[in-house]
Amino acid sequence: xxxxxxxxxxxxxxxxxxxxxxxxxxxxxxxxxxxxxxxxxxxxxxxxxxxxxxxxxxxxxxxxxxxxxxxxxxxxxxxxxxxxxxxxxxxxxxxxxxxxxxxxxxxxxxxxxxxxxxxxxxxxxxxxxxxxxxxxxxxxxxxxxxxxxxxxxxxxxxxxxxxxxxxxxxxxxxxxxxxxxxxxxxxxxxxxxxxxxxxxxxxxxxxxxxxxxxxxxxxxxxxxxxxxxxxxxxxxxxxxxxxxxxxxxxxxxxxxxxxxxxxxxxxxxxxxxxxxxxxxxxxxxxxxxxxxxxxxxxxxxxxxxxxxxxxxxxxxxxxxxxxxxxxxxxxxxxxxxxxxxxxxxxxxxxxxxxxxxxxxxxxxxxxxxx
Amino acid sequence: xxxxxxxxxxxxxxxxxxxxxxxxxxxxxxxxxxxxxxxxxxxxxxxxxxxxxxxxxxxxxxxxxxxxxxxxxxxxxxxxxxxxxxxxxxxxxxxxxxxxxxxxxxxxxxxxxxxxxxxxxxxxxxxxxxxxxxxxxxxxxxxxxxxxxxxxxxxxxxxxxxxxxxxxxxxxxxxxxxxxxxxxxxxxxxxxxxxxxxxxxxxxxxxxxxxxxxxxxxxxxxxxxxxxxxxxxxxxxxxxxxxxxxxxxxxxxxxxxxxxxxxxxxxxxxxxxxxxxxxxxxxxxxxxxxxxxxxxxxxxxxxxxxxxxxxxxxxxxxxxxxxxxxxxxxxxxxxxxxxxxxxxxxxxxxxxxxxxxxxxxxxxxxxx
Numbered sequence: 117x118x119x120x121x122x123x124x125x126x127x128x129x130x131x132x133x134x135x136x137x138x139x140x141x142x143x144x145x146x147x148x149x150x151x152x153x154x155x156x157x158x159x160x161x162x163x164x165x166x167x168x169x170x171x172x173x174x175x176x177x178x179x180x181x182x183x184x185x186x187x188x189x190x191x192x193x194x195x196x197x198x199x200x201x202x203x204x205x206x207x208x209x210x211x212x213x214x215x216x217x218x219x220x221x222x223x224x225x226x227x228x229x230x231x232x233x234x235x236x237x238x239x240x241x242x243x244x245x246x247x248x249x250x251x252x253x254x255x256x257x258x259x260x261x262x263x264x265x266x267x268x269x270x271x272x273x274x275x276x277x278x279x280x281x282x283x284x285x286x287x288x289x290x291x292x293x294x295x296x297x298x299x300x301x302x303x304x305x306x307x308x309x310x311x312x313x314x315x316x317x318x319x320x321x322x323x324x325x326x327x328x329x330x331x332x333x334x335x336x337x338x339x340x341x342x343x344x345x346x347x348x349x350x351x352x353x354x355x356x357x358x359x360x361x362x363x364x365x366x367x368x369x370x371x372x373x374x375x376x377x378x379x380x381x382x383x384x385x386x387x388x389x390x391x392x393x394x395x396x397x398x399x400x401x402x403x404x405x406x407x408x409x410x411x412x413x414x415x416x417x418x419x420x421x422x423x424x425x426x427x428x429x430x431x432x433x434x435x436x437x438x439x440x441x442x443x444x445x446x447x448x449x450x451x452x453x454x455x456x457x458x459x460x461x462x463x464x465x466x467x468x469x470x471x472x473x474x475x476x477x478x479x480x481x482x483x484x485x486x
Numbered sequence: 487x488x489x490x491x492x493x494x495x496x497x498x499x500x501x502x503x504x505x506x507x508x509x510x511x512x513x514x515x516x517x518x519x520x521x522x523x524x525x526x527x528x529x530x531x532x533x534x535x536x537x538x539x540x541x542x543x544x545x546x547x548x549x550x551x552x553x554x555x556x557x558x559x560x561x562x563x564x565x566x567x568x569x570x571x572x573x574x575x576x577x578x579x580x581x582x583x584x585x586x587x588x589x590x591x592x593x594x595x596x597x598x599x600x601x602x603x604x605x606x607x608x609x610x611x612x613x614x615x616x617x618x619x620x621x622x623x624x625x626x627x628x629x630x631x632x633x634x635x636x637x638x639x640x641x642x643x644x645x646x647x648x649x650x651x652x653x654x655x656x657x658x659x660x661x662x663x664x665x666x667x668x669x670x671x672x673x674x675x676x677x678x679x680x681x682x683x684x685x686x687x688x689x690x691x692x693x694x695x696x697x698x699x700x701x702x703x704x705x706x707x708x709x710x711x712x713x714x715x716x717x718x719x720x721x722x723x724x725x726x727x728x729x730x731x732x733x734x735x736x737x738x739x740x741x742x743x744x745x746x747x748x749x750x751x752x753x754x755x756x757x758x759x760x761x762x763x764x765x766x767x768x769x770x771x772x773x774x775x776x777x778x779x780x781x782x783x784x785x786x787x788x789x790x791x792x793x794x795x796x797x798x799x800x801x802x803x804x805x806x807x808x809x810x811x812x813x814x815x816x817x818x819x820x821x822x823x824x825x826x827x828x829x830x831x832x833x834x835x836x837x838x839x840x841x842x843x844x845x846x847x848x849x850x851x852x853x854x
Binding site: 122123126130133137138140141142143144146147172173174175176179189201202204205208209211300301307308309310331332334338339340341342343344345346348350351352353429431432433438439440441 | 493494495498502505506509512513516518519544545546547548551561573574577580581583670671677678679680701702703707708709710711712713714715716717719720721722796798799800805806807
């Protein structure tokens with residue numbers, strides 16, 4: 117059993133993928149070819165975001181968003197410790213400082229109640245809030261946007277795991293000033309290498325983002341008007357993504373079916389799930405469950421492994437406890453919910469092509485050992 | 487006759503079977519992020535180049551950024567580089583938080599003027615980034631290395647355009663502390679998308695670059711440094727594995743083309759052909775002449791179906807993004823004057839002898 121089965125998906129679309137790849141190879145425009153623009157259009161159609169801009173990866177996407185908002189040395193950005201390191205890392209990479217608030221124990225996403233206090237207590241100038249849509253579930257953007265408005269802050273949605281998710285009729289890409297995503301192969305919409313995108317409804321931000329991603333270019337390639345970076349989505353990857361986005365809607369439904377099956381089959385067990393609030397649709401980048409204690413979690417993970425069932429702990433060490441981030445001067449106990457989740461959480465195999473019998477195998481191991 | 491400035495399609499078609507099966511191999515294995523094909527390329531390259539470490543990264547710009555970060559260069563530090571290069575060289579210095587100091591170029595070699603470096607060194611200077619531009623090693627490179635040593639400065643060789651060029655029979659990129667490469671599709675060794683590498687004989691630095699390029703991660707979930715995400719894609723790694731088998735042939739052909747250009751253009755008073763340092767081999771990523779009436783010549787060639795380019799139309803210190811540094815033309819007389827005369831002629835291994843002759847005849851026509 118695979119944790120994420122890229123081959124099952126590939127089998128389904130291989131013939132058309134090969135045609136698309138061949139076309140890119142023959143055309144010879146390996147950087148900035150027409151597929152990039154076509155895919156960006158598809159992203160906007162899918163999400164409803166006015167502008168979609170491809171880039172090298174999800175981390176760069178966050179850096180580009182921060183740079184577009186002119187966030188750098190001396191500035192603070194509020195985010196969560198319970199996330200992949202790229203979130204904090206992007207803030208540090210532009211020279212700004214991550215200021216952390218804890219997450220909800222229900223949705224695992226940013227707890228907006230903690231933001232006011234973080235702003236009050238912070239000695240640095242907070243410029244933005246960066247919520248993370250963990251495991252594919254959008255954060256509480258309505259509430260967070262209101263707080264941002266009150267303090268005149270910008271909001272950057274880290275949607276690395278949640279492209280395709282929605283709340284009501286609105287889709288990820290339209291919830292904040294700027295939204296970023298990742299097309300890392302294991303993501304719900306993934307390419308065959310590194311890739312990412314930035315979304316915004318603002319014409320001005322879009323213009324700046326496009327410039328920043330190509331060395332701060334101005335009207336032409338050799339006219340550099342700002343300090344930028346090199347962050348482009350390869351034409352080959354855009355072509356692959358064009359094929360994948362054509363089946364993405366169906367795959368989101370299939371992912372939800374797998375998640376619903378897991379929930380139904382485990383409801384009698386002493387296990388907690390990520391709460392999906394009313395009107396929210398997760399894309400289930402991960403299906404993560406919470407056990408009663410760390411010992412049970414570790415035991416189950418070992419037993420799964422003995423039965424050749426992969427599982428992963430996302431994330432065992434919260435951002436504030438990572439050795440590269442000790443200079444932020446946080447300590448153990450500062451973010452009890454994040455730390456607690458990290459000690460009891462386990463992500464189970466999840467992909468659109470997971471069979472019910474596979475789910476039953478996972479269940480059997482958990483049932484027998486809990 | 488229609489002669490493009492560069493044509494990467496011709497090269498693909500000359501090795502189509504090999505490239506196609508290299509891509510198929512990666513797809514079948516779904517080895518997309520780092521993985522065995524990237525590792526294989528890193529091993530192949532370091533063996534061929536005679537260097538201890540090669541780390542595949544996202545692109546040539548990231549490569550220099552990672553080198554700076556690995557050397558702990560940041561706010562408060564100064565880095566010396568050359569006034570004529572692609573923007574990446576200086577852009578990453580600013581990205582790291584350090585300040586950039588530009589030096590003029592040598593009038594014959596078009597690379598950093600080694601004799602003007604020491605004037606820019608002060609107590610904040612941490613490193614020099616020499617660029618082996620157009621494919622030619624920096625003139626008096628040994629002297630540059632000696633200056634760096636004398637002042638305890640690091641040397642980051644920007645080899646984006648010059649891999650497999652030799653200075654005194656030794657490959658560029660093997661002299662400094664750490665060196666960087668770009669595999670942008672149009673490069674002598676080009677991938678089919680963005681890719682780059684950092685090379686070094688210093689194992690500790692290499693290890694640090696490897697971590698920094700992968701989120702500062704030592705083992706999964708343990709982030710020892712604040713890093714970035716900059717990885718070579720598996721697909722690109724395996725394409726480069728194929729191309730590495732051909733690079734020496736392609737390089738020889740570039741040198742052959744340059745020889746032909748030399749012999750057909752050498753007697754024209756209105757232009758200067760590239761001067762090759764007797765201590766070095768030039769791999770001719772670009773064949774750059776200095777031409778009187780450059781803009782008119784460029785237009786004339788375009789009308790004749792010949793593609794040319796400028797590398798680079800504006801020297802770095804005079805770009806808008808550096809206007810805060812208050813440099814003027816008079817700070818870089820050689821670089822500034824050259825930027826008005828440079829013209830890059832068509833240069834790629836698949837260029838035919840007839841095409842070279844056609845280009846040279848048209849240039850002759852223009853000046854006659």
